[in-house]
Amino acid sequence: MNIFNNVNIPEVTDQQLSEIIAGRIISAQSVVIISHVNPDGDALGSSLALYHYLRKTGKSVSVVMPNQYPDFLKWLPGSDDIIIFDKKKSAATKALDEADLMFFLDFNTPGRVGKAEEIITGSQAFKIMIDHHPHPAEFADVIISDTLSSSTAELVFRFIESVGNPALVDNVSSTCIYAGMMSDTGSFNYNSSQPETYRVLAELLKSGIDKDYIYSMIYDNFTESRLRLLGYCLDRKMVVLPEFKTAYMSLSLEEKKRYNYIRGDSEGFVNYPLSVKGVIFVAFFMENDDHVKISFRSNGSFDTNAFAGNFDGGGHINASGGESKLSLQDTINKFVSLLPEYTLK
Ligand code: 5GP
Ligand code: MN
Numbered sequence: 001m002n003i004f005n006n007v008n009i010p011e012v013t014d015q016q017l018s019e020i021i022a023g024r025i026i027s028a029q030s031v032v033i034i035s036h037v038n039p040d041g042d043a044l045g046s047s048l049a050l051y052h053y054l055r056k057t058g059k060s061v062s063v064v065m066p067n068q069y070p071d072f073l074k075w076l077p078g079s080d081d082i083i084i085f086d087k088k089k090s091a092a093t094k095a096l097d098e099a100d101l102m103f104f105l106d107f108n109t110p111g112r113v114g115k116a117e118e119i120i121t122g123s124q125a126f127k128i129m130i131d132h133h134p135h136p137a138e139f140a141d142v143i144i145s146d147t148l149s150s151s152t153a154e155l156v157f158r159f160i161e162s163v164g165n166p167a168l169v170d171n172v173s174s175t176c177i178y179a180g181m182m183s184d185t186g187s188f189n190y191n192s193s194q195p196e197t198y199r200v201l202a203e204l205l206k207s208g209i210d211k212d213y214i215y216s217m218i219y220d221n222f223t224e225s226r227l228r229l230l231g232y233c234l235d236r237k238m239v240v241l242p243e244f245k246t247a248y249m250s251l252s253l254e255e256k257k258r259y260n261y262i263r264g265d266s267e268g269f270v271n272y273p274l275s276v277k278g279v280i281f282v283a284f285f286m287e288n289d290d291h292v293k294i295s296f297r298s299n300g301s302f303d304t305n306a307f308a309g310n311f312d313g314g315g316h317i318n319a320s321g322g323e324s325k326l327s328l329q330d331t332i333n334k335f336v337s338l339l340p341e342y343t344l345k
Contacts, residue, residue: 004017004018004144004162009141009142014162017142018162018163020142021128021142021163022163022164024101024126024128025054025057025059025101025163025164028059028100028101028126029060029100030060030062030095030098030099030100030101031054031059031060031061031062031099031100031101031102031103032061032062032063032064032095032096032099032101032102032103032125033047033050033051033054033061033062033063033064033102033103033105034047034063034064034065034066034096034102034103034104034105034113034116034120035047035063035065035066035104035105035106035107035113036066036106036107036112036113037066037067037112037113037114038067038293038321039065039066039067039069039073040069040070040106040183040184040267041073041179041180041182041183041184041218042106042151042152042153042180042181042183042184043065043069043105043106043107043152043180044065044069044073044076044079044082044176044179044180045076045151045153045176045177045178045179045180045181045183046105046106046130046151046152046153046155046156046176046177046180047063047065047082047103047105047106048063048076048077048078048079048082048173048176049153049156049157049169049173049174049176049177049180050103050105050156050159050160050173051063051078051081052077052078052170052172052173052176053156053160053164053168053169053173056168056170056173057164057165057168062081062083062095062099063078063081063082063083064082064083064084064085064092064095064096064116065082065083065084065085066084066085066086066113066114066115066116067084067085067086067114068084068086068087068263069082069263069264070262070263070264070267071262071263071264072217072218072221072222072264072267073179073218073264075217075221076175076176076179077172077175077176078172078176083095085113085114085115085116086114086115089115092116093119096116096119096120096123097119097123099123099125100124100125100126101125101126101128102120102123102125102126102127102128103127103128103129103130104120104127104128104129104130104131104139104140105129105130105131105152105156106130106131106132106133106151106152107129107131107133108129108131108133108134108135108136108137108145108314109136109137109139109314110137110139120139121139126141127139127140127141127142128140128141128142128144129142129143129144129145130144130152130155130156130159131143131144131145131152131155132145132146132147132148132149132150132151132152132154132155132316133145133147133314133315133316134147134305134316134317144159147316148194149194149196149197150181150184150185150188150191150192150194150197151180151181151183151184151185151191152180152184153176153177153178153179153180153181153184154177154180154181154196154197154200156177156180157169157177157200157203157204158196158200166203169203169207170207171207171208171209174203174204174207174208174209175209175210175214177200177204178201178204178209178211178214179214179217179218181197181200181201182211182214182215182218183218185197186271187215187219190318191316191318191319222265223260223262223265225259225260225261225265226259226262226265228259229251229255229259229261229265229266230269230272232255232259233249233251233266233269233272234249234272237249237250237251237255238272238273240273240276240279241336241339242278244281244339244340244342244344245278245279245280245281245344246279246280246281246282246283246339246344247273247274247276247279247281247282247283248273248282248283248284248285248332248335249269249270249272249273249282249283249284249285250284250285250286250287250328250332251266251284251285251286251287252287252328253287253288253289256286256287266284266286269284270282270283270284270295270296270297271297274297274298274299279299280298280299280300280302280344281296281297281298281302281304281307281344282296282297282298283295283296283297283335285328285331285332285335287328290325291323291324291325292323292324292325292326292327292328292331293321293323294308294311294313294321294322294323294324294331294335295319295320295321296308296313296315296319296320296321296322297318297319298317298318298319299318301317302317302342302344303317304316304317304318304319304320305317305320307320307338307342308320308321308322309322310322310334310338311323311324311331311335312324
């Protein structure tokens with residue numbers, strides 16, 4: 001199936017482009033795969049899948065993430081090899097400087113790589129973006145963007161089918177791809193209505209992945225205090241605003257400390273209030289040392305990507321994120337004051 005929906009090299013056929021990309025991969029001496037800040041299951045799954053595949057073709061490959069990924073993704077094969085830019089700046093910079101081929105996975109604008117932005121935009125490497133967020137910025141030589149795709153991980157599989165050798169996608173790469181697809185679709189409950197997604201899943205299952213194991217490693221692997229924190233949020237912190245069909249929850253630094261919060265513990269919390277009848281828009285505010293991180297989710301046609309623009313953020317129609325430098329309470333006040341401007345139906 002064609003994946004070249006939006007290509008930055010004019011006047012070439014898909015076949016020619018596929019050959020150009022295959023040629024670039026063959027001639028590359030040093031490949032870097034980089035994804036977005038606060039990497040999630042799709043960022044890690046898609047990057048590690050491509051990493052394992054390219055290594056099987058004999059390439060020298062590094063995976064760089066702007067900052068640390070959550071503990072619940074540590075089991076993903078290859079995650080120990082990832083160079084965290086925030087922690088190992090010189091190793092990450094060296095890998096990026098030496099790269100003659102770069103893959104940008106699961107993000108659509110260079111600002112999403114945090115402090116690595118200048119290095120990637122200034123690099124002379126051949127750059128390939130593979131992503132499913134709307135409105136990709138033109139900062140790569142080849143842009144492969146399919147906003148209907150469940151996940152970047154799915155696109156990586158289709159990319160390998162188009163330009164590479166899918167026979168080299170083994171159980172390890174397939175596990176990473178499945179983890180990415182599952183993460184970005186809430187276990188195939190949203191963003192997963194394209195038949196193509198299930199064709200890819202069938203191929204992954206044929207390579208022998210254990211899908212129940214992958215589910216369990218991601219969703220049944222948390223600490224006891226994390227589950228208690230969820231209970232606390234739902235019971236004590238959920239605010240429902242029926243007049244706006246909206247609900248939100250928040251966590252302060254003090255509350256995080258009280259529940260021994262570790263990175264990733266609040267993953268997925270934002271979704272819960274969407275199950276309240278009548279609620280179609282939800283937000284989750286989390287206080288960090290120097291900013292408030294916000295997650296937005298919606299059911300149906302309410303565009304969280306547009307709404308996230310009020311908080312320096314973006315994402316997809318039904319899932320977006322943003323940031324605020326205001327205090328936690330002022331951020332929430334700003335959020336509530338914006339709601340009347342939007343038609344939530
Ligand atoms: P989450 O709420 O899980 O952090 O993010 C949900 C979606 O929004 C993901 O697709 C993520 O890539 C995107 N996203 C999260 N935070 C930001 C942000 O600050 N800026 C932009 N442009 N996208 C974000
Ligand atoms: Mn994604």
